[in-house]
Amino acid sequence: MAERSQYEELARQISAMGAVKRSLARLLPAECPSGSAAVLALLDRYGEMRISRLAELLAVDMSVTSRHVAHVAGRGWIERSPDPDDGRSRILRLTPAGVARLEDLGRRTTDLFAHHLKDWSDDDVGRLNALLARLRESLGDCRNARTPT
Amino acid sequence: MAERSQYEELARQISAMGAVKRSLARLLPAECPSGSAAVLALLDRYGEMRISRLAELLAVDMSVTSRHVAHVAGRGWIERSPDPDDGRSRILRLTPAGVARLEDLGRRTTDLFAHHLKDWSDDDVGRLNALLARLRESLGDCRNARTPT
DNA sequence: TATTGTTATACTCTATAACTATA
C-alpha cells in the first residue's frame, strides 16, 4: 500500500499521458487514426477474433469498436467472414494490405522511440511496459464497480 | 537503446492507457471534467500563473487551455487578476472554493487507487511515477519536430 | 510587427440508447 501523495502523483502522470499519446497519434497517416491502428495491432498480436472480443481488448464499448472496424474494413485492411458457429457474428482477420499498413506504422513509432529514447536501456523500457501492464490489470474492472456523483 | 519489439509494446501500452484515464475521469463530478481537474491540480502544485504557462504544463494548445480556464473560473474555483507587468495577460489563482473542490477530487482518486492497488508497494508506485515522468521528458519536444504524412 | 489570449469551426474518440438479426 503506497502513500496518498504518491497516488495523487500517479493520477497526474496518467492524466499527462494524453500528451504522449497525441505525439504518437501525430505520427499516423490521416487515413489511419489511432483507433484504426489499435484494431490492426490487436488482430496482428492475438489473431482473428470477433468484434466483442476486440472491444474487450480495446477496453471500449462495442459500438465504438464497430465503427473502427468499419473504417479499417473499408480500406481493405481487414476482412470479415461469417462465423460458422454463430450467424450474428463475423470473424475479423488482417489482410495482406493490413499487414503492410501495420508494418509501416510499426516503423514510424519505432523511429520515434529510437530517436527520443536513445538513453533508455532495454531494462528501463521493459520495466515500464511491465508496470503499465500491471496497472491496467489492477484497474481493469473499474468500469463496472464504481461510485460516481 | 532497447529492442524494436519493446518499442512496439510500449506504443500499445501507451495507447491502452486511454482506458485507465477514462476510469479516472468517471470518478469526477459532471461539473468538473478532467480538463478542469487538471487546471486546478496544476495551479495547486505550481502556484499562480498565466494561461500560456498553464498550456505548457498541460501540454495542450493555448486555445484549449483558455476554454478549460473559462470553465473553472465560471464555477468560482479560480480567480483572474490583471497582470501588472503585461496588460494582455491575467494571473490565475485558486480560490478557497477551488481548493475545496481539489481536496474532494484528491479524495476520490486516492480512494480508487487505495482500493485497486492494494498489492502495490510504495516502491512500485514510485518507480512507475518516475518512469512515466522520464518518458514524458524524453518525448517532450515531439510536438515541434516531426515528419507526418 | 510580435505576442497573449479568445472564439469559431471541425475532427476524433467515446458512451448511451434504439434497432436488427440471430440464438
Add this chain to the structure above:
DNA sequence: TATAGTTATAGAGTATAACAATA
C-alpha cells in the same frame, strides 16, 4: 427472451485559423 452487432445522437477533448488587444 437474450445476445452480437450496427447506427444515431450527444458530449468531451483537441487543433487550426481568424481575430482582438497590448507590447
